[in-house]
Amino acid sequence: MASAVNHVRSFDVVCADGSFRRVDHAREPALFDALRGGGGTSAVVTAVEFGLLPYSQVTVGSLRFEAEDVFAVLRGWRDWCSSAPNTVSSTFRILRPPLRPDAPEPLRAGHTASVDFVSLSARDAATLDAHLRYAARPVSGGFRAVASAERSRGPDARDRRLDHPRSPRSPR
Numbered sequence: 001m002a003s004a005v006n007h008v009r010s011f012d013v014v015c016a017d018g019s020f021r022r023v024d025h026a027r028e029p030a031l032f033d034a035l036r037g038g039g040g041t042s043a044v045v046t047a048v049e050f051g052l053l054p055y056s057q058v059t060v061g062s063l064r065f066e067a068e069d070v071f072a073v074l075r076g077w078r079d080w081c082s083s084a085p086n087t088v089s090s091t092f093r094i095l096r097p098p099l100r101p102d103a104p105e106p107l108r109a110g111h112t113a114s115v116d117f118v119s120l121s122a123r124d125a126a127t128l129d130a131h132l133r134y135a136a137r138p139v140s141g142g143f144r145a146v147a148s149a150e151r152s153r154g155p156d157a158r159d160r161r162l163d164h165p166r167s168p169r170s171p172r
Contacts, residue, residue: 007051011035013043020046059125060118061143067111069136070094076135077115080128087120090128117143 010024011032021043023031034042065073077092084090093114115132119125125143132138 007053008036009049009051011043011045011049012047013045015043055120057145057147058118058120059122059143059145061125061129061141062114062116063129063132063138063141063143064095065113065115065132065136065138067113070111070113072135073113073115073132076131077128080131084128085121085124088117088124088128089119090115090117112139114141 010022013021013023013031013035015021021028021031023035023043025032031042035045074092077090081090093116095112095114096110115128117125117128119128122145129143
């Protein structure tokens with residue numbers, strides 16, 4: 001899967017001079033490229049418009065592990081990543097969730113390891129799941145197939161924008 005930045009259609013920004021601008025490849029290509037690259041302090045981004053990918057479903061999920069399993073899970077995830085196909089996006093995180101009395105017991109202990117995943121292939125998800133479960137027993141989570149946003153939101157979803165409430169172009 002390509003990086004999300006490759007699917008950005010436009011940005012709404014506030015520039016250093018205080019002006020609001022809609023920036024895309026056609027109107028302001030240099031600023032658009034700078035914002036996609038994440039460098040500099042050209043403007044403050046208030047909204048981003050992404051193009052959706054034409055997939056009817058993806059496999060998504062997350063597995064959480066106890067702190068003592070972090071190194072084993074990280075090794076398993078690293079080994080899997082070395083041969084993972086480019087149709088997969090996955091992250092490894094070490095989390096310290098807020099202490100809540102209603103959280104499952106293993107998550108109340110402090111740090112946890114989390115592996116998040118999205119794939120175009122259920123088989124790739126099953127392979128990662130097997131690698132991680134071989135490394136350690138997860139305390140929560142799993143993977144499942146879900147309909148893509150475009151399919152579940154209707155045919156006009158491709159033209160919708162997700163605006164930040166403070167964006168000059170979003171309804172208040």
